[in-house]
Amino acid sequence: MQDQAQKAVTESRIIGVSTPRIDGPLKTTGTAMYTSDHNFPGLVYAWPVIATIASGTITSMDTARAAAMPGVLAVYTHENIGPLYRTPPTQGFSMIIDERRPPLEDNVVSYYGQYVGVAVASSVEQARAAAEAVKVTYDKRSHNVEEKLIGTPIAEPGIKKGTARGDVTSAFKNAAVKHDAVYSTPNETHNPIELHASVAVFKDGRYTLYETSQAVVNHRDVMAAMLGVPPENVQVITRFLGSGFGGKLWPWPHAMLAAATARNINRPVKLVVSRSMMFQSVGHRPAIDQQIQLGAEPSGKLVALGHHYVNHTAMEAEYDEGCGEATGFLYSCPNLAVTSGLVRRNVGVPTAMRGPGAVPGLYALESAMDELAVKLKMDPVQLRLLNEPDKDESNGLPFSSRHLKECLTVGAEKFGWAKRTPAVGSMKNEDGATLGWGVASCAWGAMRIDTEMSVELLQDGTARVTCATQDIGGGTYTAIAQMVAHETGLPVAKVNVILGDSALPPGPISGGSWTTASVTPAALDAAHHAVQTLLVSAATFPNSPFKGKKPAELEMVDGTVRAKGSATPQLTMAEVLKGANVKGITGTGKSQGTFGAKEEYSFHSYGAQFVEVTWQPEIARLRVSRVVTVIDGGRMLNPRAARNQIEGAVVMGVGMGMLEGVEYDRASGAPINASLADYIVAVNADCPHIDVTFLDYPDYKLNALGARGVGEIGLAGVAPAITNAVYHATGIRVRRLPVRIEDLMGAPMHLA
Amino acid sequence: MAPIDEKDPQPLTSLERISRRVFLTRAGAAGVATATAAVAAPLSAQAQAPTAAAPTEAAAVPGAVPVTLKVNGSTHRVMVDPRATVLDTLRETLSLTGTKKGCDHGQCGACTVHLNGRRVNSCLLFATMHQNDEITTIEGIGTPEKLHPMQAAFVQEDGYQCGYCTSGQIMSAVALLKEPVGADDASVREALSGNICRCGAYPNIVAAVQAVRHMA
Numbered sequence: 001m002q003d004q005a006q007k008a009v010t011e012s013r014i015i016g017v018s019t020p021r022i023d024g025p026l027k028t029t030g031t032a033m034y035t036s037d038h039n040f041p042g043l044v045y046a047w048p049v050i051a052t053i054a055s056g057t058i059t060s061m062d063t064a065r066a067a068a069m070p071g072v073l074a075v076y077t078h079e080n081i082g083p084l085y086r087t088p089p090t091q092g093f094s095m096i097i098d099e100r101r102p103p104l105e106d107n108v109v110s111y112y113g114q115y116v117g118v119a120v121a122s123s124v125e126q127a128r129a130a131a132e133a134v135k136v137t138y139d140k141r142s143h144n145v146e147e148k149l150i151g152t153p154i155a156e157p158g159i160k161k162g163t164a165r166g167d168v169t170s171a172f173k174n175a176a177v178k179h180d181a182v183y184s185t186p187n188e189t190h191n192p193i194e195l196h197a198s199v200a201v202f203k204d205g206r207y208t209l210y211e212t213s214q215a216v217v218n219h220r221d222v223m224a225a226m227l228g229v230p231p232e233n234v235q236v237i238t239r240f241l242g243s244g245f246g247g248k249l250w251p252w253p254h255a256m257l258a259a260a261t262a263r264n265i266n267r268p269v270k271l272v273v274s275r276s277m278m279f280q281s282v283g284h285r286p287a288i289d290q291q292i293q294l295g296a297e298p299s300g301k302l303v304a305l306g307h308h309y310v311n312h313t314a315m316e317a318e319y320d321e322g323c324g325e326a327t328g329f330l331y332s333c334p335n336l337a338v339t340s341g342l343v344r345r346n347v348g349v350p351t352a353m354r355g356p357g358a359v360p361g362l363y364a365l366e367s368a369m370d371e372l373a374v375k376l377k378m379d380p381v382q383l384r385l386l387n388e389p390d391k392d393e394s395n396g397l398p399f400s401s402r403h404l405k406e407c408l409t410v411g412a413e414k415f416g417w418a419k420r421t422p423a424v425g426s427m428k429n430e431d432g433a434t435l436g437w438g439v440a441s442c443a444w445g446a447m448r449i450d451t452e453m454s455v456e457l458l459q460d461g462t463a464r465v466t467c468a469t470q471d472i473g474g475g476t477y478t479a480i481a482q483m484v485a486h487e488t489g490l491p492v493a494k495v496n497v498i499l500g501d502s503a504l505p506p507g508p509i510s511g512g513s514w515t516t517a518s519v520t521p522a523a524l525d526a527a528h529h530a531v532q533t534l535l536v537s538a539a540t541f542p543n544s545p546f547k548g549k550k551p552a553e554l555e556m557v558d559g560t561v562r563a564k565g566s567a568t569p570q571l572t573m574a575e576v577l578k579g580a581n582v583k584g585i586t587g588t589g590k591s592q593g594t595f596g597a598k599e600e601y602s603f604h605s606y607g608a609q610f611v612e613v614t615w616q617p618e619i620a621r622l623r624v625s626r627v628v629t630v631i632d633g634g635r636m637l638n639p640r641a642a643r644n645q646i647e648g649a650v651v652m653g654v655g656m657g658m659l660e661g662v663e664y665d666r667a668s669g670a671p672i673n674a675s676l677a678d679y680i681v682a683v684n685a686d687c688p689h690i691d692v693t694f695l696d697y698p699d700y701k702l703n704a705l706g707a708r709g710v711g712e713i714g715l716a717g718v719a720p721a722i723t724n725a726v727y728h729a730t731g732i733r734v735r736r737l738p739v740r741i742e743d744l745m746g747a748p749m750h751l752a
Numbered sequence: 753m754a755p756i757d758e759k760d761p762q763p764l765t766s767l768e769r770i771s772r773r774v775f776l777t778r779a780g781a782a783g784v785a786t787a788t789a790a791v792a793a794p795l796s797a798q799a800q801a802p803t804a805a806a807p808t809e810a811a812a813v814p815g816a817v818p819v820t821l822k823v824n825g826s827t828h829r830v831m832v833d834p835r836a837t838v839l840d841t842l843r844e845t846l847s848l849t850g851t852k853k854g855c856d857h858g859q860c861g862a863c864t865v866h867l868n869g870r871r872v873n874s875c876l877l878f879a880t881m882h883q884n885d886e887i888t889t890i891e892g893i894g895t896p897e898k899l900h901p902m903q904a905a906f907v908q909e910d911g912y913q914c915g916y917c918t919s920g921q922i923m924s925a926v927a928l929l930k931e932p933v934g935a936d937d938a939s940v941r942e943a944l945s946g947n948i949c950r951c952g953a954y955p956n957i958v959a960a961v962q963a964v965r966h967m968a
Contacts, residue, residue: 024907025899027915028922030850030890037849045844070814071833122813124840125833193854193862193950194916242852242916243951275855473914473951644910644953651952676859676948683945685938687954 006528007487009705010698014486018640021478022492023240023471032240036197036272038210043199044073046261046271047127048254049117049134050280051109054143054346054669055315058107058116062135066119069133071126074265076257077117077134078104082264084256087225093449093595095221096250098283099349101316102226103253109138110315111348112670113280118257120265124272143346145664149310150182150289154341160320162307163328163394166335168293171304175295179372183292183364184736186661187312187671188285189278190353191681194242196273196282198258202266206233207259213238214248215509217468220502222251227259238470238500241510245652246352248472249511252282279662279674283351286311288321290364294372295335300386302333307365310341312350318342319350322357326443326716327365328394329602330404331387336394346669352511354652355712358444359719363656363737366440366720371733379422380439380724381412392602400601400701403632404441407608407695411439411630414691415610424731425748434615435625436729439608442717446517446603446634446699446708449508450593453522455484455530456584461559461574462494463527464584469507469519470500474711475641479516480523482637487527489558490573505588513605513709516637521591521703530587531556534576541580545569591703601701605633605713609653611721612688615729617749620741622729624654624688624722634708635698646692646714653718655682658738820883823848824892832879839863839874842889850890850919854948861947864920864927865889871927873946890919893926901967902926905960913951921947925961929968937962 009015026032063075076082084102087095103115119130146152172178199210207227213219216236224231241248258271273282288311295304309323324338353359373380388405391398412418420437421427427435456464463484471477481495488495498504508518535551538544538561546554546563555564562570577585594603612626627650636642659680665672673679692714698706723734730747816831821838823846830845839856842848842865851874854862858873865874866888874887894900899907902925912918924947933943940958949957 020907021910023915024910024912025896025903027912027918028899028903028906029894029896030848030852030919031896032915033849034852034916036853037843039844039847039849123816123833123836124844125835126813126815129835191950192914192916193852193860193948194914195853240916241914243914245950272853275857275859473912473916475913640910641913644913644951644956647955648913648949648952651954652950675857676855677857681948681950682952682954683948684941684954684957685945687941687952690955 006524009486009524012486014482014492015637015705016635019478019482019492019638021475021641022481022497023477034194034240034242035199035210035212035238036195036270038199040201040268043268043270044120044122045124045127046118046120046258046269047124047131048115048257048277049119049131049136050277051112051114051116053109053138053140054112054145056109056138056140058109058136059139060137061117066130066133069126069130071122072119072130073122074120074261075117075130075134076104076261076264078107081260083228084260085226085228087222094218095225096218097222098250098317098319098351099253103257111280111346112668113277113348115253115257115281118261120261120269143669145345145347145666145669147287149287149312149343150291152343154310155313155344159339159341162324162338162340164337165393168304168306168335168337171335172293172295172306175303176298177296177372177375179294179368179375181292181368181371181735183290183367185288185360185363186737187287187347188353188656188660189662189679190245190247191278191676191679192243192245192247195275196248196252196254196278197271198255199268199270200258200262201268202262205229207235209234209236209255209259211236211238211255212241212244212248214241214244214470214472214511215250216470216500216502217506218509219251223255223259226256236502241470241472243473245354246356246511247283249352249509254281275676276674279671279679280348283349284662285353285360286313286319286321286350288323288360290323290361292364292368294368296372296376300376300378300383302331302387303335305333305336307338310343312345312347313342314347314349315344317349321360323361323364325357325361327361329389329392329604330365330441330443332389332393333387355444355715359716362440362442362716363719366717367723367735370438370720370724370727381408381417384408384441395602397599397602400603401634401697401699402604402606403695403697404606407606407630407632408441410693410695411608411610411628414693415628417610425729429614434617434729436613436615436725436727438611438721438724438728440717440721440724442607442609442713443604444513444713444716446605446702447512447514448591448594448703449514449518451507451518451522451591452505453519453526453589454505454586455526455589456586457488457530457534457573457577458584459574459577461572462496463488463490464496464498465523466498466504467507467519468502468504469515470510472510474515474645475638476510476515476519478641479520479637483520483523484527487524488531489556513711513713516709517703517707518591518593520637520705520707522589525589525591526587528587529589530585533585533587534573535561537580537582537585538571538576544579545571603699603702605631605708607631607713607717609717609721611718611725613722613725613729617747620744622726622739622744624658626689628691629714630693630695631710631713632695632697633710633713634702635696635706636694637705637707639694642694642710643692645710647690649714650690650718651682651687653715654686654688656737657719657722661738817880819879821879821887822885823887824889834880836879837875838865838877838879838882838887841879842874848889848891852916852919854917861924862917862920864923864947866923866927871924890923893922900926902960902964905963909956909960909963910953911956911960912953917947917949921949921957928961929965
C-alpha cells in the first residue's frame with residue numbers, strides 16, 4: 001500500500017484548540033464508572049485488620065469472635081491467606097511495586113497500619129465490625145519515627161553520589177559569597193479524593209480486577225506474579241480514575257488482599273481503603289532533609305552548588321526521592337555535586353508523589369537561591385537570569401527546547417515585579433496588610449513511553465479507539481479523541497475512546513507527565529493507518545465511484561472520501577464501509593518510548609512561579625493571595641485542560657507550602673493526623689488568584705506534535721516561591737515546610 | 753439509543769454508561785445488587801457476562817432491617833444493615849453510585865446529596881433515620897442527554913479534572929443557588945469550601961457556579 005503522509009499537525013482545527021472533555025457529561029452526572037462503583041451479583045466486602053503497633057511481631061490472632069459475627073464469611077491472617085508471592089527481580093521499566101512484601105506474608109510488623117488480617121462479610125458494615133473485633137497480641141519492639149534525618153544513621157550502602165562536576169568542596173570553601181542551610185519537608189500524602197479500592201472477580205482461574213490504578217498494564221503483571229498465575233489470567237480495569245498524583249502508580253497491598261479473598265471464597269470482593277488507611281499503606285512522599293551549599297562570585301555567578309539530601313524510607317524498601325532531579329541542569333555552575341542517603345523509619349513505604357524529586361528538591365534549591373540573592377543584595381530574578389546555562393551541564397547535551405529566561409521575564413512583567421521593593425515588610429496593599437513577593441524557577445523532565453493504539457472506523461460513522469492506558473483526570477480521553485478527529489475529519493463526538501483495560505493494546509502509565517507525549521503520536525499513527533485502509537476499500541469495492549483510482553489519489557476530508565482536489569463525488573466513511581460490506585476497518589499505531597534509548601537532547605519543561613502573600617501580623621494571618629505562573633511545556637494540545645492542570649498544581653503547591661504534613665505520634669508510631677480534617681489540603685477558599693501563561697514553543701524534538709506534558713511542572717517551584725515571599729513579608733526564613741503560624745509569631749509587628 | 757440486539761452484542765464502551773441506567777430502570781432497581789458490563793474486551797465479557805439482576809442480595813444479609821427511602825422521587829424498600837449510612841445504601845444497595853465516598857467522615861463533601869432540598873453529607877446519615885425525607889442525588893439532577901444547567905456549566909467551564917468530587921461539588925453548587933450567598937467569587941469560594949477538589953479545579957468550579965447564577 002502506498003503510504004501517504006499524515007496530516008500536518010501544526011495546522012489543525014482541533015489540535016491545540018481548547019476542547020471540552022468528551023467525558024464531561026458522564027463526570028457531571030455521576031455516570032462515569034470509578035472502581036468502587038462496580039457491583040456484581042454475590043458481591044461481598046472485605047475490610048483489613050491493621051497493626052496498632054509500629055514494630056514487632058504478632059504472637060497470636062484471635063479471630064473466633066469476629067468469625068462468629070453476623071454476616072461474616074471469613075477472616076484471614078498470615079496463617080490462612082493462602083499463596084501470595086513476591087515479584088521477581090526485573091529489568092527496565094516493568095513489574096514495578098514499591099511495597100514488595102505481600103500482605104500477611106508473615107508475623108512481622110514494621111509500620112503502624114500495616115495489614116495483619118482481613119475480614120470478609122456480606123455488608124461493608126459487618127466486614128468492618130469483624131475486622132475491628134479481631135484481637136491481635138504483639139511482641140512489641142521499639143520503633144523509630146523520628147523526623148530529624150540528617151545526622152541520624154544512614155542505611156546501607158551509605159551515602160550515594162549523584163551527578164557531579166568540578167570540585168565543589170574547594171570551590172565552595174573559596175567562594176566570595178556563600179550560603180549553606182538545611183531545608184526540611186515532611187511526609188506529604190497524595191490523598192486523591194477517590195479512595196484506593198479493588199473489586200476482585202475470580203472465575204474459572206481468571207481474575208478480573210477493577211483497580212484504582214495509574215498503570216493497568218504494570219498492575220496486571222505485578223498481580224499475576226504475586227498471585228502466581230500467568231498474566232493472561234489477569235485483567236485489570238480502570239475506566240475512570242479519581243486521580244492519584246503518583247499514589248496509584250504501583251499496586252498496594254489492599255489489591256492483593258481483595259484478589260486473594262475473592263480467590264479463597266470464590267465470590268466477587270470489594271475492598272475500599274479507608275481515608276485513615278490512606279495515610280498508612282498506599283505510599284507518601286517521604287520526609288526529607290536537604291543541605292544546599294551555594295557559592296558565588298560577588299557578581300552573582302555561581303561557582304559551587306552542593307545538594308546533599310537524606311530521605312526517610314520504610315524498613316523494607318529502598319525508596320530514594322531523587323531530589324537532585326533538577327539540580328544538575330537548572331543553572332550554570334562549574335562545580336556541583338549531589339549526594340543522597342536513606343534513613344530507615346517505621347513508616348509505610350514511600351512512593352512517587354507528583355513531581356517526585358524535583359518538587360522537594362526545588363523547594364530547597366530555590367529557597368537557597370533566594371537566600372543567596374539576599375546576601376548578594378541582588379534581585380532574585382536577576383540572579384537566576386545571570387546563571388542561565390547554554391547546555392545541560394550535567395551531561396553535555398543540548399536542550400531540546402528551553403525558555404526559562406523568558407518564563408522569568410514574562411512572569412516578572414505580568415506580576416509587576418518591577419514595582420517590588422526588596423526591603424523586608426516594605427510593601428503594603430490598599431488595606432494596609434503587608435505584602436511579600438517571591439519567585440522561583442521550576443523544571444520537570446519530559447519523556448515518551450512505548451504505546452500501542454488501535455483505531456477502528458465503523459459503519460455507523462463512528463471511530464472506536466482503544467488503548468490500555470488510563471485517564472487519571474488530565475484529559476487523556478479527550479486528547480486521544482482530538483488526534484483521531486484531526487486525522488479522520490470526524491467530529492470529536494463521533495470518536496469513541498475506550499481506555500483503562502489491560503486487555504487493550506498496551507499503553508503508558510499515567511505518570512511522569514509522559515502520557516500525552518506518548519499516546520498522541522500513537523493515536524495519530526493508528527488513525528492514519530485506518531484511513532489509508534479505508535481509502536483502499538473506497539478504491540476497490542464494487543460499484544465504487546472511485547473504481548480505477550489508486551488509493552493514493554483519494555483523501556479523507558471531514559469524514560468523507562473524495563478524489564484529491566475534487567469535491568465530487570464523495571462518499572461518507574459509512575457509505576464506503578457499507579458499499580464494501582465491511583463492518584469496520586482497523587488501523588494500529590505505535591509510538592516508541594525514549595526510556596533507555598540513547599539521548600541526544602536534554603528534554604525538560606520549565607517554568608517560573610511568582611507568588612504574593614498577604615501578611616497581617618496583628619492576627620497572624622498569612623494568605624497566598626496571587627500567583628503568576630509561566631510554563632514552557634511545549635505545545636498545549638488542549639489548552640483548556642492544560643491550564644486546569646497547572647492551576648490545580650498551584651493549588652496543591654499552596655497546600656505543600658502552607659498546610660500539608662503528616663505528624664507521627666512518637667508513642668504509638670501512628671500517623672496521627674490521618675484524616676482530611678487534620679491533614680489539611682487546600683480548599684476553595686484557600687485558592688489564590690492564579691494567572692497561567694503558556695509560552696508557545698513546541699518541542700518537535702520530543703514528538704511531531706511538539707507536546708511535552710503538564711501534569712507535574714505546575715507544582716514545582718510553588719512552595720519555595722511562597723517561603724521566599726514569606727521572607728519578603730516577615731523577615732522570617734521558613735526552612736521547614738509547611739509554613740506555620742508559630743513560625744511567624746516572632747515576626748516584628750511593624751516593619752519598614 | 754438503539755435497542756440492544758441480543759444476537760449481536762456490541763461491546764459496551766467506557767463512555768457509554770447510559771445502557772446501565774436503562775437496565776436499572778427496566779429492572780426496577782430497588783434492592784438489587786446489579787451486574788455491570790462496562791467491559792470493553794471480549795475476553796472479559798466472557799469471563800463475567802452480566803447476568804440478570806440477582807435476587808435481593810441484601811435480604812440475605814443477617815441482621816438487616818427494612819428501610820424505605822425516597823430517592824429522586826422513587827420509593828425504595830430495601831433491607832440494610834442498621835448501621836448503614838445513606839451513602840452506603842445509595843451506593844451498595846440501590847446501585848446509585850453517582851454519589852461518591854471520599855472520607856466517610858463528613859470532611860470532604862464528595863458524598864453531598866440533598867435532604868429535603870438542603871445539602872448534607874450522606875456519609876453522616878444513618879439510612880434508618882431518613883425514611884421520611886426526600887433524598888436527591890446527582891442522578892436526580894440531570895442525565896448526560898439532559899444536563900442540569902449546573903452540570904452543563906461544569907462541562908463548559910471545565911470544573912473538574914478526575915471527576916470524582918464532581919457529584920458532590922455539583923450537589924453543593926445547586927443547593928447554593930437557593931442559599932443566602934454573596935454575589936462575589938469569594939463568597940462562592942467560602943460556601944463551597946466543604947467540597948474538596950484535590951485536583952484543584954477551584955477557579956473553574958467558581959466560574960461554573962457564577963455562570964449559572966448570572967443566568968438566573
